[in-house]
Amino acid sequence: MALIILINLGALLGWLGSIVLRLEIPGAVLRMIAVGIVASLTAGLIANGGTFLGSLSWLGFGAAVGATLPAIVGYYAFATREV
Template sequence: MALLVLIVLGATLGWLASILARTEAPGAILRQVALGMVVAVVAGEIANDGTIIGSLSFLSLGVALAATGVALVLYHAIGRRRVKA
């Protein structure tokens, strides 16, 4: 159940990031959703002591939320720098 929660959390945050950044290209939206899912699962697993099949603690949920937010902000910061250069 924890794995499903982390996947949905990451996908939702990636989708919201694409809305906030006003991303219109379908490939870019999918990259953001995929990045959000991967970062949320990895950060949640690390914070949950390596177990992802059982229950999910509030700490690991918060770490996954924060790490996904930071990763998406960095993705947009690096992406905008490449476009300007």
């Protein structure tokens, strides 16, 4: 159950991040969602004690949100940098 929650959480935060940050580069919304999913799964795995099959703890949920938001902002800074 924790796996499903973390995937949905990462996808939702990535999608909302692309809306709030107004990232209009083609394909950027899908990449932002992918960044959100990867960050959420990674932080959730570490904070939830390495288990995805059980329930998600509040610590795992908070860590997933806390790690996903900086990852999304970091990707935005990387995607919009001037070369």
